[in-house]
Amino acid sequence: MTLFIEQCLNGLQFGLLLFMLAAGLTLVFGIMDLVNLAHGSLYMLGAYFAATFAAFTGSFILGAVLALAATLLVGMAVEVIALRRLYGRDHLDHVLGTFGLILFFDEAVRLIWGPEGLSLPLPSWLNASIQVLPGVQYSAYRFSIIVVTLFVAAGLYILVMRTRVGMLIRAGASNREMVGALGVNIKLLYTLVFGLGAALAGLAGLMQAPILTVQIGMGENILILAFVITVIGGIGSVRGALVAALLVGFIDTLGRSYLPDILRELLSPAAASTLAPALSSMLIYLLMAIVLIFKPEGLFAAGRK
Amino acid sequence: MRKTILAAGAAILLAAQPALAQQKSIKIGFVSTFSGPTASIGNDMRNSFELALDHMGRKMGGLPVEVIYEDDTQKPEVGKQKTQKLIESDKVDFIAGYIWSNVLLASLKPIVDSKTFLVIANAGPSQVAGELCSPTVFSTSWQNDQTPQAMGLYMNSKGVKSVYLIGPNYAAGKDMLAGVASTFKGKVVGQELTTWPTQLDFSAELAKAKAAKPDAIFVFYPGKAGVQFLAQYAQAGLKGTIPLYTAFTIDETTLPLQKDLALGVPGAQEWVNDLPNAENKKFVADYRKKYPGHRPSFYGAQSYDAANLIASAVNALKGNVSDKAKVEAELKKANFKSVRGNFKFGNNHMPIQNFYLQDVVKDGDEFALKTVATIVKDNQDSFHSKCPMK
Numbered sequence A: 001m002t003l004f005i006e007q008c009l010n011g012l013q014f015g016l017l018l019f020m021l022a023a024g025l026t027l028v029f030g031i032m033d034l035v036n037l038a039h040g041s042l043y044m045l046g047a048y049f050a051a052t053f054a055a056f057t058g059s060f061i062l063g064a065v066l067a068l069a070a071t072l073l074v075g076m077a078v079e080v081i082a083l084r085r086l087y088g089r090d091h092l093d094h095v096l097g098t099f100g101l102i103l104f105f106d107e108a109v110r111l112i113w114g115p116e117g118l119s120l121p122l123p124s125w126l127n128a129s130i131q132v133l134p135g136v137q138y139s140a141y142r143f144s145i146i147v148v149t150l151f152v153a154a155g156l157y158i159l160v161m162r163t164r165v166g167m168l169i170r171a172g173a174s175n176r177e178m179v180g181a182l183g184v185n186i187k188l189l190y191t192l193v194f195g196l197g198a199a200l201a202g203l204a205g206l207m208q209a210p211i212l213t214v215q216i217g218m219g220e221n222i223l224i225l226a227f228v229i230t231v232i233g234g235i236g237s238v239r240g241a242l243v244a245a246l247l248v249g250f251i252d253t254l255g256r257s258y259l260p261d262i263l264r265e266l267l268s269p270a271a272a273s274t275l276a277p278a279l280s281s282m283l284i285y286l287l288m289a290i291v292l293i294f295k296p297e298g299l300f301a302a303g304r305k
Numbered sequence B: 001m002r003k004t005i006l007a008a009g010a011a012i013l014l015a016a017q018p019a020l021a022q023q024k025s026i027k028i029g030f031v032s033t034f035s036g037p038t039a040s041i042g043n044d045m046r047n048s049f050e051l052a053l054d055h056m057g058r059k060m061g062g063l064p065v066e067v068i069y070e071d072d073t074q075k076p077e078v079g080k081q082k083t084q085k086l087i088e089s090d091k092v093d094f095i096a097g098y099i100w101s102n103v104l105l106a107s108l109k110p111i112v113d114s115k116t117f118l119v120i121a122n123a124g125p126s127q128v129a130g131e132l133c134s135p136t137v138f139s140t141s142w143q144n145d146q147t148p149q150a151m152g153l154y155m156n157s158k159g160v161k162s163v164y165l166i167g168p169n170y171a172a173g174k175d176m177l178a179g180v181a182s183t184f185k186g187k188v189v190g191q192e193l194t195t196w197p198t199q200l201d202f203s204a205e206l207a208k209a210k211a212a213k214p215d216a217i218f219v220f221y222p223g224k225a226g227v228q229f230l231a232q233y234a235q236a237g238l239k240g241t242i243p244l245y246t247a248f249t250i251d252e253t254t255l256p257l258q259k260d261l262a263l264g265v266p267g268a269q270e271w272v273n274d275l276p277n278a279e280n281k282k283f284v285a286d287y288r289k290k291y292p293g294h295r296p297s298f299y300g301a302q303s304y305d306a307a308n309l310i311a312s313a314v315n316a317l318k319g320n321v322s323d324k325a326k327v328e329a330e331l332k333k334a335n336f337k338s339v340r341g342n343f344k345f346g347n348n349h350m351p352i353q354n355f356y357l358q359d360v361v362k363d364g365d366e367f368a369l370k371t372v373a374t375i376v377k378d379n380q381d382s383f384h385s386k387c388p389m390k
Helices: A002-032 A039-057 A060-081 A091-113 A140-162 A164-174 A176-181 A186-208 A218-233 A238-266 A269-294 B002-021 B039-055 B076-088 B101-113 B146-157 B171-183 B203-211 B224-235 B255-262 B278-290 B298-316 B324-333
Strands: A129-133 A136-139 B026-032 B063-071 B094-097 B117-120 B137-139 B162-168 B187-194 B216-219 B244-247 B267-269 B351-363 B366-379
Touching: A002 A039, A002 A136, A002 A140, A002 A164, A002 A186, A002 A218, A002 A238, A002 B203, A039 A060, A039 A091, A039 A186, A039 A218, A060 A186, A129 A140, A136 A140, A140 A164, A140 A186, A140 A238, A140 B224, A164 A176, A164 A186, A176 A186, A186 A218, A218 A238, A218 A269, A238 A269, A238 B203, A269 B187, B026 B039, B026 B076, B026 B298, B039 B063, B039 B278, B039 B298, B063 B076, B076 B094, B076 B101, B094 B298, B101 B117, B101 B137, B101 B171, B117 B298, B117 B324, B146 B171, B146 B216, B146 B244, B146 B267, B146 B351, B146 B366, B162 B171, B162 B203, B171 B187, B171 B244, B187 B203, B203 B224, B224 B244, B224 B255, B255 B366, B267 B366, B278 B298, B298 B324
Parallel strands: B026 B063, B026 B094, B094 B117, B117 B137, B162 B187, B162 B216, B216 B244, B244 B267
Antiparallel strands: A129 A136, B267 B351, B351 B366
């Protein structure tokens, strides 16, 4: 039972982390109608900035805060310099343009930080385990990821549903021209939304950095997962992204932990141990295929005209 | 008139042909990983190979040595492409390197088919030691199963009764886990293979290992994955509760990042930097002098030996490497001083060698590895009987 609780916590942590990434992606797509393949690059930049600033200041927290600000600025700069030219054009142009940005960022990182990658060591108080429930020991760092992402998710909900900016964002998602006609500075709104998405991606990257390695191309693998989540959740829906991210997080983690045992009952041990990792990494794509069959718009399709 | 000039030109070209065939240099292709998170391993191998060339005056058999380094980016398909390029367009005399068993297995066919001499400096898939052994393929490392087999023996001596095995899902990972299971006398209570090299989050696997309550966990994660594993092992609260035993998870390329987390975690290895022979002392001292701030790892030691093995054959043949049978015979003699001490080849061209227990110690502000004991002497891999070569 403690194992199951621990695996659920692992699933929750992974799901919430993916939500940080997918929320930015779905906001940008829903509001700006922009397919942003370079979202993974911002995730990578968040991790690189955090590793650099943490080494520079000697403090993990300070490094993380600076990295968040830096990713936000880079995101807004990218929007102003590059992406503005792509609005209103075909999605294929978006894909081409933002794919170019991936190549640009990968090469820029190689030039600045070198090809070997960095590591972001945790302070000792996070590098330990704590008791979250009686009898359940859990990694302090992973638990802090859960707490931080829950706060950010709540903040995002309040921002989108309860504030004036949020109202404009939702209005922009339903009818862009009308919002512009009502005298809202849509350009500024777009820059803000893109910056917000970039900061969320950067947050995901810097939180993931101590668990994984900070390396070139780290954003590409996880970007695919983020796209799967936006597709499952319904493009443009932040709520959908949350539900889908948690689904993907749970399915991936529980699949990895229980599928080998289930397969071992059915197949020879050698075949099972080879097949299980392959099959469990396929599960989320199966989920996406099933969702697409029954709900082609995604679970929570945003009300788009 | 024009015809005569053409004919004369052709004659000169033809005359030049045998001159070209005459060896002017010894060409060696070196395939390893020089980019991405495991580039530190490739760099250590290149540094050591270069140091070996420096030590021999960058000449073998009186001929200058030319080395072409190729980056396999840790991908089998890229490794194969680079290998084919070395054979077909660079026409190298020897190929050396290969960190990853899956990259080596993908690259093996073009090497064996073209009868190019290969000196493997790390990877040791069971197939190459067994049914896929070849007269032109040699290794200065080990067969994958050997090192974990030594670890299994050590775990027996420590009185470990049950173990949980975790490793990556590729050729070497499967060999490693099979190796430790073959010599460990206790019970293997569980085994996890993770997607390689993309999966670096081991939360689900560690939770399962913890729940199985084994006496010990055995793990094989080379390169940066080993850094991540040790960090997550500590984060999951396992450090200090379930002892960890390793193979190829802690070395000089990962230790600067693992630091305290590696203290008290034993590993098995065929070479440790403090082995007390003259060649090794020279290798380690000169490496640290040439590359300040770096220490050589076993990957480097094997590459240093690979260069010396090739040189021993080329020197014996005075630079004439055209007769494949003679080159094979000379390589097989292993007539060089290995940094690991005694070194000889078995029938399958895999080394027969000692395996040591290594431990992490604090050396001033730095961390270093040291030899604690010899686990097995003159160990030969268990696949040599499947190799048809005598």
